[in-house]
Amino acid sequence: MAANDSAETNGGTGGPAAGRRKAARYIVPVAVAGVAAATIGLVPALASTGDPDLPEITAQQLIEKIAASDTQQLSGTVKISTDLGIPSLGGLAGTFARGGGSGASDKGDSTADPQTKLTELASGTHTLRVAADGPDKQRVSILENAAEYSLIHNGGQVWAYDSGTNQVYHASEAGDSSSKRSPAPEGVPTTPKALAEQVLKAAGPTTSVTVDGTAQVAGRDAYKLLIKPKQSGSTIGSVTVAVDAKNGVPLKFTLLPSSGGKAVVDAGFTQVDFAKPAASSFTFTPPKGAEVTEADDAKAQHKADGADGLGMFPGAEGLGGGEQGAKDTKVIGEGWNAIAEISTPGAAALPSKESGDVPAEAQQFLDSLGDKVSGKFGSGTVFKTRLVNALMTDNGKVYVGAVTPDTLVKAANDAA
Structure with missing residues (x-):
């Protein structure tokens, strides 16, 4: 053995x-x-x-x-x-x-x-x-x-x-x-x-x-x-x-x-x-x-349609890509608790079906994952899976990592 x-x-x-x-x-x-x-x-x-x-x-x-x-x-x-x-x-x-x-x-x-x-x-x-x-x-x-x-x-x-x-x-x-x-x-x-x-x-x-x-x-x-x-x-x-x-x-x-x-x-x-x-x-x-x-x-x-997986989200097309993506992204924490903090261009808020920015089928999927949260950072929505979670704040910040929702909220509060 x-x-x-x-x-x-x-x-x-x-x-x-x-x-x-x-x-x-x-x-x-x-x-x-x-x-x-x-x-x-x-x-x-x-x-x-x-x-x-x-x-x-x-x-x-x-x-x-x-x-x-x-x-x-x-x-x-x-x-x-x-x-x-x-x-x-x-x-x-x-x-x-x-x-x-x-x-x-x-x-x-x-x-x-x-x-x-x-x-x-x-x-x-x-x-x-x-x-x-x-x-x-x-x-x-x-x-x-x-x-x-x-x-x-x-x-x-x-x-x-x-x-x-x-x-x-x-x-x-x-x-x-x-x-x-x-x-x-x-x-x-x-x-x-x-x-x-x-x-x-x-x-x-x-x-x-x-x-x-x-x-x-x-x-x-x-x-x-x-x-x-x-x-x-x-x-x-x-x-x-x-x-x-x-x-x-x-x-x-x-x-x-x-x-x-x-x-x-x-x-x-x-x-x-x-x-x-x-x-x-x-x-x-x-x-x-x-x-x-x-x-x-x-x-x-796909490029003409803005269909890069993020194209349905206004202002999100360039996130994480090339030099601009690197400039708008920083890492908080270390090890298994590392969290990526991303600033959306123009501080774009979370899109919604009411604004006509998200197809109904996609919005239904997003709603099944999201919980509203608030703190020193303001308010936002945590989208959850059993592995990767993402917090999108209403002021255009995104926090994502293989961490719990509470850990994401704490990171957002500490960064506020």
């Missing part, structure tokens, strides 16, 4: 503040789901069937084992269950991603667009098939009741196909085809290792890291790495990563909330094979009659 040795990480992987700054662009309630989806990623998980007797290992050694893993070929089946405490996103994800558009038939919109489709992983249970052959070839397929969605990266080409609507999304990479671009949108991990590394980036003096025994996942022996915030005020209670004892590949990821109850995210392999996948796994030809949307055309249309 593995030793329960602890280790303090030194924050050398980037630190929590850097991660929070990157996430700061998600400053409105619709993006809370996006942050959660990025946290979830497309990574694997599943049931343990025993506790194998393995050589003892320290937490530091196990972290080093993950970092040193050079496994680049695998295929398998993944099950992801997510309970963020929000209504099922379903087709609503497309509404948010399109800035309130009413369907995929609008010019530039496609149900195969990864920015739209992958947001649906932020709720419910999904079964995926995954395959990877080095940095140039990856495939992720989401299996649905009567359809399948596939995202394929092969060299300089990225294809996505929604069999339910017979729609295709295509992007070409300029320059060197050996770039390590992932087929998923930026910030969405597509391998177990990527998900574990994302969590470990938040580790530092505010984090407890221990080895919490062993498990068997998808028929393979694994160590369990337990990561817990030392601070109070975080919505994250603990993260457990089951790490393949032989090759260091994370096999299972479970995130429990500090509020108790079932896991917010439980994701892992039900079956995995580390042999080289068939080359045909990464080839794709648009089916006859399929509607093909080119990425450049879609981006141009």
Whole structure:
């Protein structure tokens, strides 16, 4: 059985503040789901069937084992269950991603667009098939009741196909085809290792890291790495990563909330094979009659429509982007309690359906998440999930982080 040795990480992987700054662009309630989806990623998980007797290992050694893993070929089946405490996103994800558009038939919109489709992983249970052959070839397929969605990266080409609507999304990479671009949108991990590394980036003096025994996942022996915030005020209670004892590949990821109850995210392999996948796994030809949307055309249309996920919110279009986004954003606190404070351009207040700024469907979703609050900062609305919360004040400030609503209100009061 593995030793329960602890280790303090030194924050050398980037630190929590850097991660929070990157996430700061998600400053409105619709993006809370996006942050959660990025946290979830497309990574694997599943049931343990025993506790194998393995050589003892320290937490530091196990972290080093993950970092040193050079496994680049695998295929398998993944099950992801997510309970963020929000209504099922379903087709609503497309509404948010399109800035309130009413369907995929609008010019530039496609149900195969990864920015739209992958947001649906932020709720419910999904079964995926995954395959990877080095940095140039990856495939992720989401299996649905009567359809399948596939995202394929092969060299300089990225294809996505929604069999339910017979729609295709295509992007070409300029320059060197050996770039390590992932087929998923930026910030969405597509391998177990990527998900574990994302969590470990938040580790530092505010984090407890221990080895919490062993498990068997998808028929393979694994160590369990337990990561817990030392601070109070975080919505994250603990993260457990089951790490393949032989090759260091994370096999299972479970995130429990500090509020108790079932896991917010439980994701892992039900079956995995580390042999080289068939080359045909990464080839794709648009089916006859399929509607093909080119990425450049879609981006141009989205920009014209203001459909960047924030376009439905007046004055929010440029938040978190480029130099202006950096200037309008600062980080309060540290570690797991880090909060991004964003100033909206022109101190724009929270939009509402009464002003005609928010589509009715989106407003219904926002109302289901929000609670009115007040304090030294004035008044505002806290939009809640079990993982990421956001406070939007009526004077145009936004506070967002994986912290409790009370922690957000205190940060706003302290900044007033």
